[in-house]
Amino acid sequence: MEPGPHLVSRVGALLRSVANHEPTGTTTAGVAHAAGLPRPTVHRLLTSLQAEGLVDRIASSGHWVLGPELFFLGNAAAARYDVTGLARPSVTRLAQATGESAFFSARRGDETICLVREDGSFPIRSFVLYEGVRFPLGVASAGLVILAHLPEHEREAYLARVDLTTAWGPAHGRLPLADRVRATRRTGYAVNPGLVVEGSWGLGAAVFDSTGTPAWALSLTGIESRFTEARRSELGTLLLREAHTLSQRLQRAIH
Structure with a gap:
């Protein structure tokens, strides 16, 4: 089990890396390189984020993109931050x-x-x-x-x-x-x-x-x-x- 704050910082790094490659997305290896994390760790975290709708995977390319749940969260936050x-x-x-x-x-x-x-x-x-x-x-x-x-x-x-x-x-x-x-x-x-x-x-x-x-x-x-x-x-x-x-x-x- 990874420490909470450390895990949160890793998830944040992964989401930012994926966001930097919108709309075409990026590979697991690309995210791992950008975040400075081992590829197996990144794959496991991305799979967990996909289950929550925070990232998604394009079937044809295997690239990771931002997930639909982020759209809804963003809309909820827009009134305060947009x-x-x-x-x-x-x-x-x-x-x-x-x-x-x-x-x-x-x-x-x-x-x-x-x-x-x-x-x-x-x-x-x-x-x-x-x-x-x-x-x-x-x-x-x-x-x-x-x-x-x-x-x-x-x-x-x-x-x-x-x-x-x-x-x-x-x-x-x-x-x-x-x-x-x-x-x-x-x-x-x-x-x-x-x-x-x-x-x-x-x-x-x-x-x-x-x-x-x-x-x-x-x-x-x-x-x-x-x-x-x-x-x-x-x-x-x-x-x-x-x-x-x-x-x-x-x-x-x-x-």
């Missing part, structure tokens, strides 16, 4: 005003999760971000701007316990990341100069809850030629203005 309806007008305005792809992301622990995407009119688009994708704090513009606006002790504790270079390369080492954090704090908005996918740039602005904590972010992505220095300043100003408006709206709505 802020996408309040954020969507801001995302729409950004996409329409800039022609770029605009996003709303939420912080969840050490990660950001993209909740809303809307594409602008420019025909060449970046698909780095899409609804449901997760990135660690410090990766992509949404995660960078949230990290930069965390209290210093919380930011330093996070950087001390994670190593982003293994998955994201040397540009996400502690020193270059610290430089980008300082630049973000100076301008107020974050810039991702094609560090996740070459040629795909992003800008992000933090959205704050009633305690002044960066709980969400608005961001824009597009091809490098659309993010010249002069235009980055223009886009950053627009993002900061919309993020301030959305912060006020969310603070009024969430008590």
Whole structure:
């Protein structure tokens, strides 16, 4: 019998791994690799989760996907946690005003999760971000701007316990990341100069809850030629203005 808290953390890791591969799903081996757990353990846990409706298995491929019970649980929780309806007008305005792809992301622990995407009119688009994708704090513009606006002790504790270079390369080492954090704090908005996918740039602005904590972010992505220095300043100003408006709206709505 596995200890309760340890088992819960394992189940959480498995569900997040499966969620990261929606809608096509992923294999038992893929989940095991992502969660850092032995394959037999993962298979046993996934089978138990399937019995509860929390995951399902596609017969034709054998891939694991999120189960129907999560849909019902999500609907029950939506009244308390779903802020996408309040954020969507801001995302729409950004996409329409800039022609770029605009996003709303939420912080969840050490990660950001993209909740809303809307594409602008420019025909060449970046698909780095899409609804449901997760990135660690410090990766992509949404995660960078949230990290930069965390209290210093919380930011330093996070950087001390994670190593982003293994998955994201040397540009996400502690020193270059610290430089980008300082630049973000100076301008107020974050810039991702094609560090996740070459040629795909992003800008992000933090959205704050009633305690002044960066709980969400608005961001824009597009091809490098659309993010010249002069235009980055223009886009950053627009993002900061919309993020301030959305912060006020969310603070009024969430008590």
